[in-house]
Amino acid sequence: MARPRKDQARDIRALAISETIRLLEDRDARDLTLAQVAAAVGCRPPALYGHFRDKTALLRAVHDAGFAWLYAEKMDVGAGTRGDALARLREGGRAYARFALKNPALYRLMFDPPRDSGLAGTLFESDVGLKSLDFLRAGVVAVQAEGYLPGADPDRIAFTLWSTLHGALSLLLQGRAPTADTSPLAAADATVDAMMAFIVATRAGGRAEESAP
Amino acid sequence: MARPRKDQARDIRALAISETIRLLEDRDARDLTLAQVAAAVGCRPPALYGHFRDKTALLRAVHDAGFAWLYAEKMDVGAGTRGDALARLREGGRAYARFALKNPALYRLMFDPPRDSGLAGTLFESDVGLKSLDFLRAGVVAVQAEGYLPGADPDRIAFTLWSTLHGALSLLLQGRAPTADTSPLAAADATVDAMMAFIVATRAGGRAEESAP
DNA sequence: TCATTAATTTAACAGCGTTCGGTTCCCTTG
DNA sequence: CAAGGGAACCGAACGCTGTTAAATTAATGA
Numbered sequence: 246m247a248r249p250r251k252d253q254a255r256d257i258r259a260l261a262i263s264e265t266i267r268l269l270e271d272r273d274a275r276d277l278t279l280a281q282v283a284a285a286v287g288c289r290p291p292a293l294y295g296h297f298r299d300k301t302a303l304l305r306a307v308h309d310a311g312f313a314w315l316y317a318e319k320m321d322v323g324a325g326t327r328g329d330a331l332a333r334l335r336e337g338g339r340a341y342a343r344f345a346l347k348n349p350a351l352y353r354l355m356f357d358p359p360r361d362s363g364l365a366g367t368l369f370e371s372d373v374g375l376k377s378l379d380f381l382r383a384g385v386v387a388v389q390a391e392g393y394l395p396g397a398d399p400d401r402i403a404f405t406l407w408s409t410l411h412g413a414l415s416l417l418l419q420g421r422a423p424t425a426d427t428s429p430l431a432a433a434d435a436t437v438d439a440m441m442a443f444i445v446a447t448r449a450g451g452r453a454e455e456s457a458p
Numbered sequence: 459m460a461r462p463r464k465d466q467a468r469d470i471r472a473l474a475i476s477e478t479i480r481l482l483e484d485r486d487a488r489d490l491t492l493a494q495v496a497a498a499v500g501c502r503p504p505a506l507y508g509h510f511r512d513k514t515a516l517l518r519a520v521h522d523a524g525f526a527w528l529y530a531e532k533m534d535v536g537a538g539t540r541g542d543a544l545a546r547l548r549e550g551g552r553a554y555a556r557f558a559l560k561n562p563a564l565y566r567l568m569f570d571p572p573r574d575s576g577l578a579g580t581l582f583e584s585d586v587g588l589k590s591l592d593f594l595r596a597g598v599v600a601v602q603a604e605g606y607l608p609g610a611d612p613d614r615i616a617f618t619l620w621s622t623l624h625g626a627l628s629l630l631l632q633g634r635a636p637t638a639d640t641s642p643l644a645a646a647d648a649t650v651d652a653m654m655a656f657i658v659a660t661r662a663g664g665r666a667e668e669s670a671p
Numbered sequence: 672t673c674a675t676t677a678a679t680t681t682a683a684c685a686g687c688g689t690t691c692g693g694t695t696c697c698c699t700t701g
Numbered sequence: 702c703a704a705g706g707g708a709a710c711c712g713a714a715c716g717c718t719g720t721t722a723a724a725t726t727a728a729t730g731a
Binding site: 273275357358359360378400402404407409410411412413416421432436439442 | 570571572573614615617618620621623624625628629632648649652653656659
Binding site for chain 3: 504
């Protein structure tokens, strides 16, 4: 039984990606072995090389699938939010945090990949990585239209906001934060709220009622 | 020549730590092999097991040495700064960014270690990891004494500021940021400035002249 | 001087990603 | 409907990894 029959043929490529995402619920990306993926798919490790050049190519495909998933979720939230621009910004951040905390290893693979995985290249940066910033930038421009952040560069603000949430999640996912009293999700939401409070404080002519809740 | 003579004995433990830090200038921590460390030290891989229980114990020691180094640099900066609390906060952030960008792999090992390295445990979190927050918290309290961030929780603000800088550095170190126009160090400094502008905007009774430079 | 202890070596093992050569099936061509 | 060619997969094998075991040599103490 070297080559499988047509009726029992499986789409190994798609299966490998979905099963890898599932396996990432337990393990970290670098602790994942091709033997584990192959076992989950139902084949032997060498069979994977017919669909991926090497292990990093598989991880890159999972990386991209993760981005597609994240965008879909953010789209859902964006479509469901009917509030002002500030609320949309906040809900976007919350959705981002929820995704990261529900898929820690996948999030790490997407935004903090190992240096040798070829994921740090400009391909992914320009292809999908910067789409995150475009999303966020649009939100920043929207709140600026309502009088917040007067005269600020939207790109820089967007990068700063993204950095804050990404940094908080990165620290929270490693227990490197005072999470003893609250859940990681609550801590992430609190970080989003703190940034929103900063934005509110910069309203032209306005004044901060409370700098951080 | 199984056991070395007394006159040509080297402190393998100290050598392994310092040579590992040197090797981390090129490679990432997870791409580092014990054979490379042993070659740099001048011994064979099994000799390292007489001084470290396993590879993660070596990485943990390097992790701690990195923290000691970072604290020393921040102390230097703190002692040299004679400005107001706001300037001290800014200079602390700049020193932090400089350290991270000059030692990328070491920084990653310190603040974003692989999950299986035993570095995510509560030992390091409570031991040295939270000392970063204490430093920062003191700075936040100091600026609050000057009227900024009224009524805010210093712990939450400190965590938010730390998250922002850590997140920005994490993204910058992977080329996941619009760094095309500026250097990574300039981008990091700009992020620090943006956060300082946010803080300035929250001054009680005051008003933001410019929300972000 | 001789046993004991300590420090490092060489040798070996299991597991990893990856490559090679063979085997089985499908699909086209005569 | 036979024959060949290509595609898809498997078992075996290779080099490298971290790690352990056994052997070897230097220092120490009686």
